[in-house]
Amino acid sequence: MSCYSVPMNPLRVLAIETSCDETAVSLLEQTVTASGETVITVLGNALSSQIDIHAQYGGVFPALAKRAHAEHIIPLLMDCLEQADMLIPHNTDKQPVVLSSEIEQILSALDAKEATLKTHISAFFSTYQAPAISHIAVTVGPGLAPALWVGVNTATTLAQVWSIQAQRTIPVIPINHMEGHVVTATYQQAADKKTYTRTAMQLPALALLVSGGHTELIHIEQLGIYIKIGQTRDDAIGEAFDKVARMLSLTYPGGPKVSALAAQFRESGITQIITLPQPMLHSGDYDFSHSGIKTAALYTIRDLTEQNTRELTDTEKMMIACAFEDAAIAVLVHKTVRACQEYHSGTVIVGGGVAGNSYLRTQLTTVIAAKIPHCTVLFPELWLATDNAIMIGLAAMGQLLAGTAQTPEISTIVADGNLSL
Ligand code: KG4
Ligand code: ZN
Numbered sequence: 001m002s003c004y005s006v007p008m009n010p011l012r013v014l015a016i017e018t019s020c021d022e023t024a025v026s027l028l029e030q031t032v033t034a035s036g037e038t039v040i041t042v043l044g045n046a047l048s049s050q051i052d053i054h055a056q057y058g059g060v061f062p063a064l065a066k067r068a069h070a071e072h073i074i075p076l077l078m079d080c081l082e083q084a085d086m087l088i089p090h091n092t093d094k095q096p097v098v099l100s101s102e103i104e105q106i107l108s109a110l111d112a113k114e115a116t117l118k119t120h121i122s123a124f125f126s127t128y129q130a131p132a133i134s135h136i137a138v139t140v141g142p143g144l145a146p147a148l149w150v151g152v153n154t155a156t157t158l159a160q161v162w163s164i165q166a167q168r169t170i171p172v173i174p175i176n177h178m179e180g181h182v183v184t185a186t187y188q189q190a191a192d193k194k195t196y197t198r199t200a201m202q203l204p205a206l207a208l209l210v211s212g213g214h215t216e217l218i219h220i221e222q223l224g225i226y227i228k229i230g231q232t233r234d235d236a237i238g239e240a241f242d243k244v245a246r247m248l249s250l251t252y253p254g255g256p257k258v259s260a261l262a263a264q265f266r267e268s269g270i271t272q273i274i275t276l277p278q279p280m281l282h283s284g285d286y287d288f289s290h291s292g293i294k295t296a297a298l299y300t301i302r303d304l305t306e307q308n309t310r311e312l313t314d315t316e317k318m319m320i321a322c323a324f325e326d327a328a329i330a331v332l333v334h335k336t337v338r339a340c341q342e343y344h345s346g347t348v349i350v351g352g353g354v355a356g357n358s359y360l361r362t363q364l365t366t367v368i369a370a371k372i373p374h375c376t377v378l379f380p381e382l383w384l385a386t387d388n389a390i391m392i393g394l395a396a397m398g399q400l401l402a403g404t405a406q407t408p409e410i411s412t413i414v415a416d417g418n419l420s421l
Contacts, residue, residue: 019143141419202346211352230286
């Protein structure tokens with residue numbers, strides 16, 4: 001791998017995310033203001049969610065995810081470039097041009113596994129010019145391997161063909177999806193939702209990563225250097241939310257719906273009669289286990305409904321949602337606070353889909369303010385908590401600015417479903 005030094009000004013990164021059930025493409029530009037402040041502007045942002053496709057399976061179905069990514073990624077790329085005024089045809093009447101044999105040879109590598117992508121991307125190259133970008137950033141893991149590969153194949157093909165068409169090298173920066181979640185919370189969004197500046201923060205920091213695939217605590221001595229100090233031993237927190245949602249007949253992704261029911265219950269003033277266990281609360285380490293709470297919820301439902309002989313009432317559903325959220329969030333908050341104290345963290349960074357959970361937001365902020373007042377808690381903007389490509393672009397920009405971005409040989413860039421921070 002080669003270490004990349006900051007080149008062309010402005011830096012413009014096209015970012016691609018396909019790790020799970022969101023296909024997303026964004027274009028970010030970095031500029032330095034007269035006062036010396038670095039500002040990142042989102043020039044284009046396009047996202048297509050597959051929630052409707054997967055809802056019937058109660059979770060993400062990898063083969064369907066891959067197919068939907070391959071269908072949507074090039075239309076999303078075009079949408080993103082159009083927003084940035086960079087969708088420029090080869091000629092005014094948008095007549096396709098003949099691609100060179102060198103480009104055809106690059107495209108032929110897609111024949112075996114990416115027939116749909118090949119059709120879309122070939123038509124794109126014959127109609128549109130290479131945009132004025134400096135880099136392509138792509139999620140290489142963790143996630144569903146077939147889904148990740150669509151993004152990786154798109155990024156590497158775009159880089160190779162655009163490098164020929166633009167007659168300058170456009171490198172690819174492989175990005176860890178979880179770094180995207182970490183970095184997003186460290187940026188502040190302006191009112192226009194398009195410009196971002198870095199929030200001043202105290203290091204070392206502690207990242208709490210909570211998503212459909214992860215529950216992790218990461219010690220960050222310096223941005224870019226991550227030490228995992230704890231993780232779930234079974235289900236991820238988002239997965240547990242989704243499973244409890246299914247028990248309550250709520251559709252995927254159920255996390256926000258369970259949380260909404262829990263909030264309704266807290267506001268109702270009805271007395272809570274259900275408590276669920278808080279697994280590994282006092283285990284002495286920073287690991288988690290969420291499957292125990294989920295199983296306890298299942299038994300509680302069985303008991304309440306007299307061995308499933310009747311439906312849960314609406315109040316019972318709210319009660320269970322609330323008991324689950326109380327128990328799950330209490331463990332997250334307790335362990336995060338303890339890790340923060342032990343590692344003398346000046347900042348807690350929360351990332352991943354569950355970072356959008358309003359109960360986690362208020363509980364963690366309140367407990368940290370009371371117990372560790374010098375510590376700041378950073379959450380991502382709500383709309384950037386779940387998967388998107390801006391987070392991948394922000395991670396790449398951070399690496400480019402720090403001089404740590406890697407731009408490996410195209411042929412060595414591979415998807416890795418189990419990639420770890
Ligand atoms: O980060 P993300 O978009 O995808 C992964 O990388 O996994 O996270 C999605 C997960 C889903 O399990 C979803 O149910 C959960 O985050 N989630 C929530 C909330 N918003 C999303 N869980 C609880 N409360 C929320 N408000
Ligand atoms: Zn994610």
